[in-house]
Amino acid sequence: MPQTIPVLEVQNLYVSRSGEPVIENANFSVNQSDYVGIVGPNGGGKTTLLCALLNFLPLTKGTIRLFGEDISKFTSWEKIAYISQSATSFETEFPLTVKELVSLGCIHKGNVGRRFRHEDWAAVDESIDFMGLRDVADKRIGQLSGGQKQRVFVAKALARKPELIFLDEPIVGVDSTAQERFYKKLSDLNTKRQTTILIVTHDLASVFCRMSKVMCVNKKVEVAQITSELDANLLLKRAYGEHFHFVFHRHECTGVFGNEH
C-alpha cells in the first residue's frame, strides 16, 4: 500500500521567528502521493512552516522526520524539490533558456563539477515535455508568460525526479486559465508519478477540487483529508476566523477544472 508510506512526520513542532512563536504544537503526517494544499491567513505561518520543513529555520521544539529520518540527520535532499515564492521573479535580461534552466535541476551532490550524463539530458527533455514546454525550450526565460514561468520552475524541479515537492504560492499574478493548466500538470504529476506535493496557495477552490488533503495554518496546524463529508467551511473558520465564510459546492469543480473529479 504505497499510500500509507509516511514521507513527512511532524510531532509537537514549535517554530519561532525573531523570538516570536509562529508555529505552535503542530502534529501531522503526509504520506506518499498525498497532494496537500496549505492554506491560511497572511502571516499565519505557512512560509515559516515550509522553511522549518526544509531545514532553513531551526526548530524551537519538536521533531520533523523526512522519509523516516530525523531532519537533523537527513541527507537525501535530492529527493526533495522546493519552488519558492520568489522563484519566478528574476531579471528579464537573465541569459538563460528554458532548457538551460531546467538542466540546472539535474545538479546534485554526486555530480557537482562533472559533465552531465546522457540520462541527465534525457531527464531534462522528459521534464520539458511533461510540463508542455517543448515549443519554448530554446526561448530565454525572460520572454515567457507568467504561466509558462511557473511550469518551467516545476520542470526544473522535476529534472532530478524528486519524491516530494514543496511549492510556496507559485501562482501570483497569473490568469485563471494558466492557473488551471498549472494545477492540472501538478495533478498529473501526483497521479502518474506518485509524487507527493505540498503547495501553499490562496486558491481554496483548487485545493478542494484537486487535492487530497488540506492543511490549515494559523499558528496551529490542522490537516484534514478532503472527502465529500468534510465540512470545509467549519475547518476554514478555525484558521481564518469566525467571520470567514467559504461557500463550496463540489459540482463547481467540473466546469472549472474539467471532469477528472
Place this chain on the structure above:
Amino acid sequence: MNARGFLETSTNLLDLFGYQFFQHALIGGIIAAVACGLVGLFLILKKEAMVGDGLSHTAFGGIALGLLLGVNPLLTAFGVSVLAVFAISYMRQKKIATSDSAIAVMLALGFSAGLIVISIAGGFNVEIFSYLFGSILTIDLMDLTLVSLLGLSVLLFIGFFRRELLSMVFDEEDSRIMGIPTRRLSMVFDLLVAVTIVLSIKVIGTILVVALLVLPGLCALKLNFSFRKTLLAAVGFSILGTTIGIMLSAVFNVVTAGVIVFVLVLFFLLTLLYKKLS
C-alpha cells in the same frame, strides 16, 4: 589618415608581431581578457560588479607594499586582495555591513594603506604608475608566467563549475537544497575575483580593471543569447577589445588601458544599437 599613412600603419602593425615584447603583451592581454570575461559575467549577474572595483583599489595597497619590500608587487597585491575579499564576505555574512558598504570600507582602507606606504617610501616615481594604469607592453616573462598560471586556474574553475555557479547566481537557496556546496564555491569564486584582478593589473592597471570585468559581459547580455553563448560572447568581446586596444596603443603610442576601455565602450554602444534595432 591618408592612404599612405594607413599603409604605413598596417606595415607597422604587422612588424609589431615580430617583436617579443608585443607577443608577450598579446598573450598576457588575451589571458587577462579571458579571465575577466568569464568572472565578470558572473559578477554582473550576481549584481556585484563593484566588488571588482573595490578589490582592484585595495590591491593598490598591496602593490605599494610590494614595491616597498622589494617583492613582486603582483604577489603582495594578490595577498591583500584575498584578505579584502574575505573581509567583505565576512562583513556581509555577519551582517556587519551591506555588500556595497563593505566594499567601500575595504576600497578606502586598501587605497589609503597604499598612500601611507608610498609616503613612507618617499614615492616610487614612475613604477607605481605602471601598476595604476597598466603597462602591458613592458610585461616580462616572470609576470607572464604568473599571469598564465592564474589565468589557467580561473579557466579551469569556471569550466568545471559554471553550471553550479550559474545555479547559485540564479537561486542560492535552491542550489543549497540541491546539494551544491554553495559556501565553498562562493569562497573559491571570491578568491578567483582577486586572482583575476591581480592578473589584469599589468594589462589595464588597478584603476580601470573594472572596465575589463564589466563591459564585455554587458555587451554579451545585450545580444539575448542563451547562457552558454553569452559566456562565450563575453570572452569574445573581451579578447577582441583587448587585442584591438593593445594594437592601436602600440601603433599610435598611446596608453593601452585607455584605448582598451574606449574600444570596449564602443562595442557596448554598438550592442546597444543592435538591441534597439532588433
